Amino acid sequence: MKVQIERKNTEYLLEATGVSGNTVMIDHSGMETVRGVSPMELLLMGVGSCSAIDIIAILKKQRQDITSYKVEVTGERYELDDSKPFKSMHVIVLLEGDINPDKAQKAADLSFEKYCSVSKSFDKCVEITYEVKVN
Structure with a gap:
C-alpha cells in the first residue's frame, strides 16, 4: 500500500492521494483558515x-x-x-x-x-x- 502527499499552498495544506486516485485534503488545525482535516x-x-x-x-x-x-x-x-x-x-x-x-x-x-x-x-x-x- 502506498499514498502520495503533495503540498498545495505556501502553508500547511496537503493533498493526499491513495492508489485509487481519490484524494483527501489535510491541514494544520491551528491555522486561521483550515481547509482540510488534521x-x-x-x-x-x-x-x-x-x-x-x-x-x-x-x-x-x-x-x-x-x-x-x-x-x-x-x-x-x-x-x-x-x-x-x-x-x-x-x-x-x-x-x-x-x-x-x-x-x-x-x-x-x-x-x-x-x-x-x-x-x-x-x-x-x-x-x-x-x-x-x-x-
Missing part, C-alpha cells in the same frame, strides 16, 4: 470508517436492512514529551433500520476484535472502546 482527525476517521465497512458487510450478509449508518469517534490524548498521542478512543455506532440489535452488537464485536485493521494497528498503545445503538 492528521489526528484522520486517525479517528480511519478507525470509524474501517469498522463501518466491516459492520455494514457483516449485517448485509445477514440480510439486515440498514437505512442509516452513522458513527461518532472521540479520542482522548495525553502529553508525551513534545507530542500528544491518543490515549484512548471511543466509538459509537448509530444504526437505523430493520436490524436485530444482537446481530449489530456481534458485528461490532467481530470488527473491533478481529477484522478492523486500523483499530488492530492501535492494539498495544490505544484503548479502543465501542458501543452500538440501534434505532
